[in-house]
Amino acid sequence: MKISQAKAVITGGASGLGLAVAKHVVAAGGQVTLLDINDEAGAAAVAELGANANYLNVNVTDEAAVVAAIEAAKGHMGGVNVNVNCAGVIGAGRVLGREAPMALDYFANVININLVGSFNVAKASAAAMEANEPGEDGERGVIINTASVAAYEGQIGQAAYSASKGGIVGMTLPMAREFTRIGVRVMAIAPGIFWTPMVDGMPPEVQESLSASIPFPSRLGKPEEFAELAAHIVENGYLNGTTLRLDGAVRMQPK
Numbered sequence: 001m002k003i004s005q006a007k008a009v010i011t012g013g014a015s016g017l018g019l020a021v022a023k024h025v026v027a028a029g030g031q032v033t034l035l036d037i038n039d040e041a042g043a044a045a046v047a048e049l050g051a052n053a054n055y056l057n058v059n060v061t062d063e064a065a066v067v068a069a070i071e072a073a074k075g076h077m078g079g080v081n082v083n084v085n086c087a088g089v090i091g092a093g094r095v096l097g098r099e100a101p102m103a104l105d106y107f108a109n110v111i112n113i114n115l116v117g118s119f120n121v122a123k124a125s126a127a128a129m130e131a132n133e134p135g136e137d138g139e140r141g142v143i144i145n146t147a148s149v150a151a152y153e154g155q156i157g158q159a160a161y162s163a164s165k166g167g168i169v170g171m172t173l174p175m176a177r178e179f180t181r182i183g184v185r186v187m188a189i190a191p192g193i194f195w196t197p198m199v200d201g202m203p204p205e206v207q208e209s210l211s212a213s214i215p216f217p218s219r220l221g222k223p224e225e226f227a228e229l230a231a232h233i234v235e236n237g238y239l240n241g242t243t244l245r246l247d248g249a250v251r252m253q254p255k
Helices: 016-027 039-049 063-077 104-129 159-182 204-212 223-235
Strands: 007-011 031-036 053-057 082-085 141-146 184-191 243-246
Touching: 007 016, 007 063, 007 104, 016 031, 016 039, 016 082, 016 223, 031 039, 031 063, 039 053, 053 063, 063 104, 082 104, 104 141, 104 159, 104 184, 141 159, 141 223, 159 184, 159 243, 184 223, 223 243
Parallel strands: 007 031, 007 082, 031 053, 082 141, 141 184, 184 243
Antiparallel strands: none
16 A cells, blocks of 8 residues: 555554654655544644644543544545554553552553553454455555564563553454454554653753664664654555564663
8 A cells, every 4th residue: 555545543643653654644645633632732733734634632542432533534534544553651660669569550551541542443443444445465454553662671660561562562463363354454663762752851861871772873763764664564565463673773671
């Protein structure tokens, strides 16, 4: 599928990696529907992206709201054939904290947003894609979830986050195998340390330390590089059922 043909639902699309993907799709001539919970950022993103973009306030953990949003996206764009899930939370905290063990509600919330939310949108998107006319090789759509290198080398304080991202890696192949029946590919990207709004707020010395930890190139990843890989996945019809690391060869240390 050409990226110019994309009718993409992008979660976390109002900022960071999701917005970078949206910009790339629209610049190529595709359409995007941004799902996020930041109305101000969503309005700004649509104003920047133009007529081929729209925004919906959606909590990705709300099953009914997600189903309704996918239906609305189909109405806006005339269908859905790409889903990129970037919505998530960091969820940093030790299992045995200084004051008390991690609250189960905290752990469950990280899993619910990062893993369950990605599954929820992917499921609804796949159901919508099933009705698409098949293209080359019988393809009807592409789903890309966002994992993390923390799925493989989680640091101290990342038990909840790593579990949520490890779940995304784990569900990629079985979903891809199941969706062969409907002609929908499923992939995941595991980014390393990227420039995000959170990093922008860090002191310069912390930013420099993070950059120095990347073997080559010795800098943080650019959101545009994530978007370029997502676009390549959409266009390369033989990529299916796996997670691609995008990390400058970094391997995270225990802390």
